[in-house]
Amino acid sequence: MNKVFALLSGDPNADRAVPPTGYTARLTVFTAGAMAFLAVFALSLTLATNRLADRWSSELARTATLRISAPADQIDAQVRAAMNVLDTTPGIATARPLSTQEQQDLLEPWFGPDLPLESLPIPQLIEITETDVGFDPIGLRARLQVEVPGAVLDDHTRWRDPLVQAANRIRSLGFVSLLLIGGATGAMITLAAQSALAANGQVIRVMRLVGARDTYIARAFVRRFTLRAALGALAGTLLGLVAIALLPQGDTAGGFLTGLGFKGAGWLWPFLIPPFAAIVAFFATRAAAFRTLGNLS
Amino acid sequence: MIRLENVAYNYGGGALFTGVSLHLEPGSFHFLTGPSGTGKTTLLKLCYGELLPTSGRVQLFGKDSAGMNRDEVALMRRRIGVVHQDCQFLDHLSVAENVVLPLTVAGRANEVGQDLTDLLGWVGLERQASQLPPELSGGERQRAALARAVMVSPDVLIADEPTGNVDWEMSQRLLHLLIELNRMGKAVLIATHDLNLIRAAKAQVQARVLRLQGGELQSAGAEL
Incomplete structure (x- = not known):
């Protein structure tokens, strides 16, 4: 902690000894500013895909759809038969036929409102909504095949898993991007x-002639570059946040791209970028300074 | 304090000098003379750890220079004041800041106080304290370099052609400052071509004159 304080407060005499660079x-x-700006977007992408993966997982994991x-x-009789099967199947919390209006709403984006x-x-x-334990899809399919021949059970696994996998891949790419940045x-x-350092060989x-140790010489350069990187990164981060804030807001029709951004406490994450920079x-700088000073001896 | 024992230094594939032995004791005063290119500056650099010998041993305050790490060399330099031929200042700092640089890098800048004023007065540079080194004349630069060299009250003072760029009057003034330091018990080693300076010094102080020629270090004859 004392070292951090010493770095921030610095030694004005040591700073003066090294000319402006x-x-x-x-x-x-x-x-530092440009990289921080890009890092804000990479972080935003990572957090957005994280939210997306969580949402897809949580929204779809405990539900299934029965299509008759x-x-x-014959459809009313098949629906009643299906409801009987579902009501007596362990692991199913609720089962509810969608109303005509709800089905209309589902089809409206493709066929318009006047279908x-x-x-x-x-x-x-x-x-169908599952209990925490969940139902046995194989057993349920077997019963339905016998009692409701027109029923097809979709437990969403087929298309939920690739979507969550894709979201996780994008999240990983976001982390890799942050590391590369x-x-x-x-x-x-x-x-x-x-x-x-090379320009200041003299x-x-x-x-050194007057007795300066390498740590003293290096410290002047390290402090200068550390503070400048922090300053640049802070500016880049603020610009990035403004740019993110100005993105169109997400809505139900917006999908993934308009949902790119930070939510709630997530807005605090980018403020880790300047200290990280x-x-x-x-x-x-420390490694470069000691390497260069070693080569100069 | 500084001992060179049977030292040789090779440069450019050949021996610059061999078999050099030299002892600098407290209160001693040595001149080092000889033709250009014989290795006077190299010998001085061996004396303050800037260079390591090809063979032989250089002991600085009881430690072998070959075994010193960079931190030890830095600490040792605080006991040796060096006046370079080309002075070597930080041109973006004022004369006063350059003079206190040895204290600054030692983390003792707050100890300067009246010493700086006295020191600048001693070398006659009070009015030039806030000027930048490029604004000084040759003699003023030499005096500023001398002031910087003695700022931390070193045990040894090494000067390489300190009067090379100054007139006779100024060289006498610089010599007077060096003799004053020697009378305070400092060991002084001066490399110079200026035989008149050596003669003037010998009239005032017990000085030993060494001549580096043909790759060997010898005591100079009685003609000096």
């Missing part, structure tokens, strides 16, 4: 620090 300083601020296709004069549902051979859907930031700051020689800069 010009373009390398600006390069560090710009690089039968001639119009004459009554005159079409549309299957009847029954929404951190690595690229470290690499760029290393180059800038090495360039600054300063380093004079400081400072930590990356600290270690990158």
